[in-house]
Amino acid sequence: MDALLNYPLYYKLLSAYQKQQSMRSIHDGVTTERSVFKDVSILGNFIDNHDNPRFLHGNSQYTVLYNALVYIIFAEGIPIIYYGTEQGFTGGGDPDNRAPLWPHYNSNHVIYQFISKCVHFRQRLGSSLYGSSQVERYVDDQFFSFSRGQVVL
Secondary structure (H helix, E strand, O other): OOOEEOHHHHHHHHHHHHOOOOOHHHHHHHHHHHHHOOOHHHEEEOOOOOOOOOHHHHOOOHHHHHHHHHHHHHOOOEEOOOOOHHHOOOOOOOOHHHOOOOOOOOOOOHHHHHHHHHHHHHHHHOHHHHOOOEEEEEEEOOEEEEEEOOEEO
16 A cells, blocks of 8 residues: 555644644654654645544634644645635534535635645745655644754744
8 A cells, every 4th residue: 555544643633733732742643653654755644534523623723723734734744634624614523524615615714825825835845845854843742843854843
């Protein structure tokens, strides 16, 4: 199998961001993945999908969502943004986590705009990001920082 959804990291990200528990869980997850997977860059990183309640269902603060999104967009791995995240969908279990995007699609939504800016920045970085490993810079219970190439997040 060439790639997998990164469920182990998903649970660590929910713990750290959505539930606002220790950020050390991200460190623990990344450390474990590096010892288990040959290439973490092919794992699909996500915070929302069709099998689980939406991120905003468990924590409605957009700032917290933004931080989690920055992690998945810039960390090593394939960033996956489930439809509706950019529209602020808050659905819990089935079928609410699979609400239709139409007629709710709005490219002026603040989350859509935030994701758009992050993706544009990621694209501008090009190979300086894609060719760089993720390096942890600092972690404690309430703060996690890493770099990739010349970018510190």
